[in-house]
Amino acid sequence: MKNIGVPYFREATISGLAGREQEFKDLLGDDFKDAQFIKYLDHCLTPKTTAAAYKAPRDKTHRESYQRGEKFYIANCMACHAADGNGLEHLGPPLVKSEWVMDSPEKLSAILLQGLMGAVTVNGKKYTPVAAMPGLKHAPEITDAHLADVATFVRHAWNNRKSAVDPATISKARKRFKERNSAFTPEELGKIYP
Numbered sequence: 664m665k666n667i668g669v670p671y672f673r674e675a676t677i678s679g680l681a682g683r684e685q686e687f688k689d690l691l692g693d694d695f696k697d698a699q700f701i702k703y704l705d706h707c708l709t710p711k712t713t714a715a716a717y718k719a720p721r722d723k724t725h726r727e728s729y730q731r732g733e734k735f736y737i738a739n740c741m742a743c744h745a746a747d748g749n750g751l752e753h754l755g756p757p758l759v760k761s762e763w764v765m766d767s768p769e770k771l772s773a774i775l776l777q778g779l780m781g782a783v784t785v786n787g788k789k790y791t792p793v794a795a796m797p798g799l800k801h802a803p804e805i806t807d808a809h810l811a812d813v814a815t816f817v818r819h820a821w822n823n824r825k826s827a828v829d830p831a832t833i834s835k836a837r838k839r840f841k842e843r844n845s846a847f848t849p850e851e852l853g854k855i856y857p
């Protein structure tokens with residue numbers, strides 16, 4: 664507390680805590696006096712992606728959708744595709760520089776709605792995940808706008824820098840595959856969206 668006002672003292676302390684922020688916060692207890700320090704600790708404890716290290720979209724509407732999409736990504740995708748979009752072994756392949764993300768908004772919409780199963784090649788590398796990618800079309804709380812936002816996010820994030828996806832594109836795919844329940848295989852998608 665004697666040194667807490669020294670420039671960068673809080674930052675240095677917290678960076679030295681890496682991985683033990685919660686433990687330290689518990690140790691400080693509820694009556695710790697420096698609100699700024701607690702604010703920094705809370706910031707570390709909030710799950711986030713690494714997308715902030717790259718440029719956000721310049722256009723306002725695009726950027727707002729991207730920002731909503733990041734929140735959705737943290738809650739619904741990050742556990743398998745990682746905070747940096749590079750995927751996690753056995754859980755999910757990378758989204759960074761993935762042709763499935765960057766090529767066509769329609770193909771990406773189909774993956775999000777229906778899911779994907781079977782060996783898949785992403786950016787020249789073959790992945791054989793143990794489980795399939797779950798489709799989201801049957802989740803009642805997930806709207807076309809949500810899926811458009813998250814598609815917009817992954818298409819721009821981490822220097823992917825591709826165009827936004829609008830909810831109408833998701834709605835169209837939802838109608839098109841209305842009767843279908845199973846996940847797509849990469850081969851099938853390759854035929855539908857050559």
Ligand code: HEC
Nearest residue numbers: 739740743754755756757761763779780781783792795796
């Ligand atoms: C339970 C884990 C899991 C979750 C959650 C998940 N995915 Fe996936 N995802 C996978 C797996 C596994 C594959 C590969 C499936 C296959 O081909 O067998 C995949 C494939 C993909 C692909 C195509 C391949 C690639 O790497 O580009 C995209 C795009 C994708 N996921 C996006 C998303 C998005 C966006 C979300 C959140 C809305 C999400 N996924 C949530 C596991 C997951």
